[in-house]
Amino acid sequence: MDDLLTVESLTDSEIMTLIKRALTFKQGEMPEKFRDKTVVNLFFENSTRTRLSFEMAEFRLGIHAIPFDADTSSVQKGESLYDTCRTLEAIGADVLVIRHGDNRYFDTLENISVPIVNGGDGSGSHPTQCLLDLMTIYENFGRFEGLKVAISGDIFHSRVAHSNFQALSRLGAEVYFSGPKDWQDPGYEDAYMDFDEAVETCDVIMLLRVQHERHFVQMTFSKEGYNEEYGLNMARYEKMKEDAIIMHPAPMNRDVEISSELVEAGKSRIFNQMENGVYMRMSILENILKERQ
Structure with missing residues (x-):
């Protein structure tokens, strides 16, 4: 694997290889150390879980991680993303982890030879x-x-929804979208399911937050109103299948898409996802760096 820009660029076999390697890390296998390698983490959007779990993954792999602060860089002088990345390539970076607000920002970086790991591109x-x-x-x-699998919430603005829909469908799952009609994604109408039906019939309920920063029209619902109509609350939780699980990429709007009391309920895997983020990013970085040896 040279880069990781989209899940669609991976084969099913590559996906399973990354999953199984991440699970071996979680089970206690010690990783190979890459003490002569340097990764630069370029985050042009705010992040907690993604940025810090990359930093933890890099630490556990023995990688020298360099944080990048866009607010104090030459980006503030008008430097392009390409020139920034080309600079980091020139000074010896081995991998660039990038989160950027533009969809498919990586299309402008085709001449960069350093491997790029996409930490999120806009709503892509x-x-x-x-x-x-x-x-x-x-x-x-x-x-x-x-x-x-039901993915419910702000579908139109969610990069998580689109990536998961494509990957899970390829791997054999039945994937449905749910949530407010105003946030449906054109072209996926046939994949929509009423949320109450999804709660009762699906094995995985994946909730998404309302992405206020990507909306240009003021929301018309209250927290309570959204939770009652589209959120996972105790009444719906009690109707879930016995072995069903709850997921959420976070950050969460507590008591909006999910009632606060359910965030750490028995069926919730939300913090487990965060834990798994470190092992998966270890798996990804190891795979890329071994390809470069």
Whole structure:
């Protein structure tokens, strides 16, 4: 694997290889150390889980990680993303982890020879989040074939929704979208399911937050109103299948898409996803760096 820009660029075999390697790390296998390698983490959007789990993964792999602060860089002088990346390539970076607000920002970086790991591009793709989600599902069920997965919430603006829909469908799961009609994604109408039906019939309920920063029209619902109509609350939780699980990429709007009391309920795997994020990003970085040796 040379880069990781989208999950669609990976074969099913490559996805399973990354999942199984991440699980061996979680089970205690010690990773190979890459003490002569340097990764630069370029985050042009705010992040907690993605940025810090990359930093933890890099630490555990023995990689020298260099943080990048866009606010104090030459980006503030008008330097392009390409020139920034070309500079980091010139000074010896081995991998660039990039989160950027532009969809498919990486299309402008085709002449950069340093491997790029996409930490999220606008509302387009979030491949490392998708892979850790796949890992969490596989860890719980040992399969994808035949599972029913509902992704509910702000579908239109969610890079998580699009990546997961494509990957899970390829791996044999039945994937449905749910949530407010105003946030449906054109072209996926046939994949929509009423949320109450999804809660009662699906094996995985994956909730998404309302992405206020990507909306240009003021939301008309209250927290309570959204939770009652589209959120996972205790009344719906009690109707879930016995072995079903709850997922959420976070950050969460507590008591909006999910009632606060359910964030750490028995069926919740939300913090488990965060834990798995470190192991999956270890798996990804190891795979890329070994290809470069």
